Amino acid sequence: MDGVFGLQYQRVPHPSYGKAKIPAYDMIRFSINIMRGCFGGCTFCSITEHEGRIIQSRSHESIINEIEDIKEKVPGFTGSISDLGGPTSNMYFLNCNDDEIQSNCRKLSCVYPTICKNLNTDHSPTTELYRKARKVQGIHNVAIASGLRYDLAVRDPEYVKELVTYHVGGYLKIAPEHSEPNTLSKMMKPGMDTYYDFKNMFDRFSREAGKKQYLIPYFIAAHPGCDDEDMLSLSLWLKNNDLKVDQVQTFYPSPMSLATAMYHSEKNPLKQITYKSDRMYIPKQTEQRKAHKTLLRYHDKENWPQLRAKLKEMGRSELIGRGKECLVAEEEAPKRQPGAKAAGHGKAQPAKGYQPVTPQAVKAKKKPSKKNASQKQKPAAKAATGAKARSAQRSRIADRIKQR
Secondary structure, eight states: OHHHHTSOOOOSOOGGGTTOOOHHHHHHTTEEEOEEOOOOOOTTOOHHHHHOSSOEEOOHHHHHHHHHHHHHHSTTOOSEEOEEESSSTTOTTOOBSOHHHHHHOOOSOSSSSSOOTTBOOOOHHHHHHHHHHHHSTTOOEEOOOSOBOHHHHTTOHHHHHHHHHHSOSSEEEEEEEOSOHHHHHHHTOOOHHHHHHHHHHHHHHHHHTTOOOEEEEEEEESOTTOOHHHHHHHHHHHHHTTOOOOOEEEOOOOTTOHHHHHHHHOSOTTSOOOTTOOOOOOOOSHHHHHHHHHHHTTTOGGGHHHHHHHHHHTTOGGGBSSSTTOSBOOOOOOOOOTTOOOTTTTSOOOOTTOOOOOHHHHHHHHSOOHHHHHHHHHHHHHHHHHHHHHHHHHHHHHHHHHHO
8 A cells, every 4th residue: 555655646636627626625635544444344334345344554654755745745735634544544553363364254344243352453553653643844733534433442542542632623523323222233333332431531531631522423314224213212312412413314225235235125134034034124215214314303493394293103292392301392383473463462352242333233223124124013003903993993883872
């Protein structure tokens, strides 16, 4: 590797790009690759497949020479190296203790389910490299931006102290990926106990250095084997630890990874597969995948309607509300328009059964309907008819008396 990285690179984009802005170049122009390969074996990643499981590391001299080269050739350099890393920043010079065992080993990972007893976990070459890089004239900052394998780091507290004291610019990226054992077993990732061990160590060394520094954890939503309950448990874990993460992704099946085989076959290749093997739960539908990411980003108000619907569907409505144990606030009542008055505001409320007097009611009272008028006329007509009858009767009686 020293020979490849020691070639006379110009360290600037090809002239054919002209003055075009190249985001990828801006990201890596002050960074240095110190190693290749990864023995982690995470099922969602294919780095092991195309870079190899055996770590290939550059010498300290080669790396220091590249720092000097960056100082001389890269426009805009101000004395800050943005990264000394690789696929994993702290696998530099870590390999199997026995060459024969390494050549015959067929394990998918050297660190899962536990760290192999034959794996060298001494970080002293990395620690010494950091110290040499800081001493280069004109260098005032060396950052470590590549992801850190924290289950390896806790094996070497001196390395963690060196890293936290001098090479963390406020934030350090780590990748627990999930919190639940069921899903972690499908990812081939360590349990959360190791995360807590590293966090305690990180916080302690940050306090000793007089710095306020934070871990940035990465998580994956909708990974093969991850069901709704596991995703909800992760969401509650984030809430309980006061973490509102943005560094998240929804799993997608990339070439050459074991998780892609799980996604398409719905079988678990980490176990012996037969025609009787159980089918794995795979969140493939768009709505399922969106719901898992919504649970992961529970703090995003834009997702709250969907999150409430998902919690109700799961029978977990008790997590909707204003309490500390709740995951999302209840839906708010629609707000009144500015200047609008609520019905009855500033007025006495009418008694039950009260009918307000309106101009239409008064008019109707003054001019009764034809039906009501006819009903009122009937008693008067009957009285007139009775009076005429009595008058006629009196006249007949009077005529009879005269005849006598």
